[in-house]
Amino acid sequence: MTRFPHDQFAKDYLKELLTPLGQVQTSRNIAGEVREIDVWFTPSSTLTSEAQALGLLGRFATTPSIFEPFRNAVTSSQVRSCISKLFDVHADIERQAKRENTRLNESELPKLWILTPTASPLLLDEFRAINDRESWLPGVYFLGEGLKTAIVAIHQLPRTPETLWLRILGKGKVQKQAINELTALPEDNPLRINALELLYSLRVTLEANQNLDSEDRELIMELSPLYLERLDAAVQSGVELGIEQGIEQGIQQGIQRGIQQGIQRGIQQGERLVVENMLRVRFGVLDDELRSIIEPLLELPPEEFTQLLMQLSRNELLDGFRR
Incomplete structure (x- = not known):
């Protein structure tokens, strides 16, 4: 029951981290029977400072890549399924090159990283699967060169800043330690901010699930203080802004009335900030279409609009609230 929220978190998380480095597609269909690739990445340039900031994950992203993250330990059957999808992708790319009469280099074929x-x-x-300790960190195991596939055992990765962004996708104590390291980063670190927003969204989704296992309950408890701090900060920011605006009006209408209006406006502003951030996290951008449904969403109680924002797709939200 709890696999799907973690799957969506992993896709959104990898997309958020890799987008500055190139083109990212999630849940991409492939030819043949209906199957999806979790994350398809195409780098836009050679190694950049953004890639270096992602450490080991950035190193993976220097070549075309397919990422298949798993919440639970991958099975032999799942590894074979991932490799099968990779070969389907290779075959599709090779057919396209043949149709266009272009030469295809091996380096243009994506590699598969099973997380x-x-x-x-x-x-x-x-x-x-073999670990090349001279060139790679412990925990990264490569299959035969022609298979273009690696299995990344997250629990074996060393606890260093270089592996942090992969260990966030771990489980249990490994993930907990990584979250602690994440929160210890400077507050203005954009990677920290984006990763925490996605973790907050994961917490909201898990909390709405009635059938949680012990690890998910522990994850909710781990994230709860951070989530409450985030909400308090958003509301406080809105209150302060609202009080300032209310006091300016209160000069003419009375200080007391202005402060009351300012506090109310501040609470509304805080809720607006929460909705805007959740829309950005879910859909990557806050465009005019999404802005048009913010007011109708704010008419609902916070617990109701939070659940809708996490569960409905973009089209479902737009169709429902336009009406």
Whole structure:
């Protein structure tokens, strides 16, 4: 029951981190039977400062890549399924090059990075997955070169800043430690801000689920203080802005009435900030269409509009609230 919120979080998270480096597509359909690739990434340039800031994840992103993140330990069947999708993608790219009569280099074919919270020695041995310790960190295991596939065992990655952005996708103690490291980063760090917003959204989604396992309950508890601080900050910012505006009006209408109006306006402004941030996190941009439904959303109680923002798609939100 709880797999899907974590899947969506992983897709949104990787998309948020990788977008500055190139083109990112999530849930992309592939030819043949209906199947989806979780995250398809195409770099826009060579290694940049943004890629370096992502450490090991940025190093993965120096070439065309397919990312398949798993919440639970990947199975042999799931590894084979991922490789099958990769080969379908390769075949599609090769057919397109043939139709266009263009030469295709091996380096243009995407690599597959299977991100799993844990990987047993038995599974790694089944696929002859090997860690090249001279060139890569522990936890990164490569299959045969022609397969263009690696299994990343997140629990084996060293606890260093270089692996932080991958360990956020871990589980249990590994994820908890990574979240603590994330919150310790400077508050103006844009990667920190974006990652925390996505974690807050994950918390809201999990909290709405009635069938939580112990790890998800612990994750909610871990994120709750940070989430409440975020809401308090948004409301406080709105209150302060509202009081300033209310006092200016209160010069003419009376200080007391102005302060009361300012506080009310501040609460509304705080809720508006929460809605705007959640729309940005869900859909990547706050365009005119999404702005047009903010007022109708704010007419609902906070717990109701929060649940709708996390559960409905863009089209469902636009169709429902335009009416």
